Amino acid sequence: MTEAAVSSLVAAPRSFKRATRRTKRVTTALLCLFLAYTFFPLFYLLVASTKNNFDLFSTFGLWFGHDFSLFANLRDLFAHSNGIFGRWLFNTFLYSLSAGVGAALFATAAGYAFAKFSFVGREVLFGAILVAVMIPQTALVVPTFLLLAREGLTDSPLGVILPSMISPLGVYLMRVYIEQGVEDALLDAGRMDGAGEWRIFRSIVFPLVTPGFVTVLLLAFVATWNNYFLPLIVLSSPDYFPLTVGLASWYRLASMGGGGGQAMFSLVLVGALVSIVPVIILFLFLQRFWQGGLALGAVK
Amino acid sequence: MIEASAAVNGNYNGGADASPDRTMAASPKPPLRKRRRFRVSIVPYLFLAPFLLVFAAFLVAPLVYALYTSVFRDMLVGGRRFVGFANYLRVAVDSDFWGGVSNLLFFGATQVPIMLSLALTLAIVLDRGALHARGLFRLGFFIPYAVPSVVAALVWGYIYGPAFGPFSQLARGLGLPPPDFLSDRTMLFSLANIVTWEFTGYNMVIYYAALKAIPSDLREAAAIDGAGAWQYALFVQLPMLWPAILLTIIFSINGTLQLFNEPYLMRSIAPAVINTHYTPNIYAYFLSAANQQYNYAAAVSFVLGLLIAVIAGAFTWATRRGGGASR
Structure with missing residues (x-):
């Protein structure tokens, strides 16, 4: 084992812990980003299902409209x-x-x-x-x-x-x-x-x-x-x-x-x-x- | 794996045959033996029969019939006539067919690597343990697999659309020209996004399962040797994942060349872009269902199936020969 490797092993605990915490944040953020992409069309579908035809065209697609028409739509x-x-x-x-x-x-x-x-x-x-x-x-x-x-x-x-x-x-x-x-x-x-x-x-x-x-x-x-x-x-x-x-x-x-x-x-x-x-x-x-x-x- | 289990199984059978002989050495042997032999010969076929029946009727028979049909041609005058390979020769020079194939080759060459590396990255990150709420992510990523591709295409189609798609609404709100996701130039990328959305999670689950099968002491051994997370992923996990990766590549080539649902749905909102031969399967659909050119449609389906087999086979062969990573 080289000297550098030994010293890195010895120094490991503290920096390792800090690195893990940072990695944890970075990886969780990365996964959240992809999860948002996964749920994006489903969320759009859910929101759009609660709108009547008028709100569908006249209100922003990624948020709910004026009327909650889900049950009317289902009927x-x-x-x-x-x-x-x-x-x-x-x-x-x-x-x-x-x-x-x-x-x-x-x-x-x-x-x-x-x-x-x-x-x-x-x-x-x-x-x-x-x-x-x-x-x-x-x-x-x-x-x-x-x-x-x-x-x-x-x-x-x-x-x-x-x-x-x-x-x-x-x-x-x-x-x-x-x-x-x-x-x-x-x-x-x-x-x-x-x-x-x-x-x-x-x-x-x-x-x-x-x-x-x-x-x-x-x-x-x-x-x-x-x-x-x-x-x-x-x-x-x-x-x-x-x-x-x-x-x-x-x-x-x-x-x-x-x-x-x-x-x-x-x-x-x-x-x-x-x-x-x-x-x-x-x-x-x-x-x-x-x-x-x-x-x-x-x-x- | 199959050979190994078959061998084990063979041994078991041998054991089963031998044990009654030993335990019942005193009892009259011949009738027992005779009965066993008889059973062994007929019973497995009875268990196989239901499956083989549908298999023969709805998989083998359609293929045989299509092959048969593909060597005829229906003439306006004179009816059905045997034409040998003429339909296949026509496919070979049919620019509509090959145009669809080249659309998909371009599509596959860009979409498949992106989707699979995304799936691989997610699987490795999920497997590493350094994160919160792993179960939620695993579950969430897999949900698109439960969504019919028709629904996925339909919802993304509305999202892309100029009428009430959020991107167009945003652009209009900012006074910008709305982005056109459904033009001739952008359609393949819009389709690629839908397919990526549908199948990244599925591929991730396959990789994740394969990663779980890697013994954990390898990670410790690598850490002692001074390998960081990157090196471990690159030099230990990746080679061990190779069979799973190869499998997903072949599935993806297979799926890409068969693309039908997503572009066919897009045809409803972009009929000028998605023509009747945008992909080979769309072409075969219009030939058979709309134009009733059954003979030619059969030939097109066969060439498509062969093409998929050849490309998947060539890929497997090339990576075996390249050999470095494979076992």
Whole structure:
């Protein structure tokens, strides 16, 4: 060790403490800056949702207007076009929940097969699934649409739900999860006691991997909730639209101006607010599942 | 990792097969063995079946069908005709398609490095410990991931807009000309800002998880060797993060070349700037949904998918060869 290094080590405590305090301030400031950037559009959305159309244009965008119109806007939102927004909200829940539950169930069963059985074609199939993880999602949208169009299945909710149930990443996650979290001795004990394979899966494996199941469910749920390209191209009846497609169509109407377009602005804004609330709530309450899933994905 | 776990798994299976033999040496063996064999052969396929069914129907079949479709062309006279690679040759010289690709290459070359270095800086700072309210930051940064890209694009679109966007209002209040975020020249940067807003937190969470996996005694060892925070970040953390960084780069290339939602939404408020081939996916959308040129749309989708695979593959290969940082 050189002399300089030794002296710096000896001198360390006091200057180190001062430096830490300064670093702490600098880093906290840096993070606050980025946090402000993150919340900026959300704050704008929140403020704008409380304004009527007149205040929207006549008062400053980053602060509240003269009237607090949030509840009036919400009433208008759910009343507009015979309550079509409520329909979109319901559709979105339906599509996301079915896609999430389906994806998680299929991924858990498939992951279990890959983790705990040896069978012909195992490595080939798993390789194919890993390749599928890398297939660009939206590169599949147009081909899916072409096939559905050929079979006359466009403009059907199933055309959105079924493709959203495919989660190759989910299969990968569940395989790793089951390999690490379920002991073979337990399965064999179940078999010795005469339990059938389905019973073993349901009563032994499944309870042990519930956190992984919830993670896959959440990821697929949110992906479907936020999906736009697939429902946009597959669905054409407004009655089947999810929120994203419905809101985007209103956004377009509002921007085109003309008859009634102006009055749409506050509807679009409050609709956007309503559409993000459920996912943010899910996210806040189930944080560890999200981040667990992302982390597992990253460590591979 | 996969190979390792498969090997472990193999061992487990071996153990499971062996133990009944040992414990039940006295009992009649053959029927038990026969039953096990039979089960092993059919059960895993039953568990796989539901997934494989949707996988085949909604992932493999569309790809196969699109590939098939892409070698035909619908003629006004004479109907559908086999044209071999003609559609692909047309893509190869289609300036609309390549114009969209070059838009996105420029976009990716500027936006991806900014977003990822921002995410990396935030993750390292968060991990260092010298700060207040870490949980709040981690949570806050990740929130945009929960916001649909449609909503993100729509809200930023209003913020950019001249009508009631705060920047235009400020400029008007100060007697300045309002900034035009939606012009031909500024649109890519405005889009880059939206994408950065959406995905920085997501990438940060990936880096943060990878940083947490670095054993803490490395930091102590580095400190004893006289390495400062910067040196530790640069020479210890960065190389160990390399697999995670590579993963996020590939995800980002992937996402960039597929860009659709954000520019398509911007088309509502800037129809003169975002044309029908601003990005390859917008092009494929208009070809298939609006113009019903199904055959050509299929070819465009395929070339786009191939392009993404080639660029991501080339990137992985180049960094492996460059080799210094990778393991």
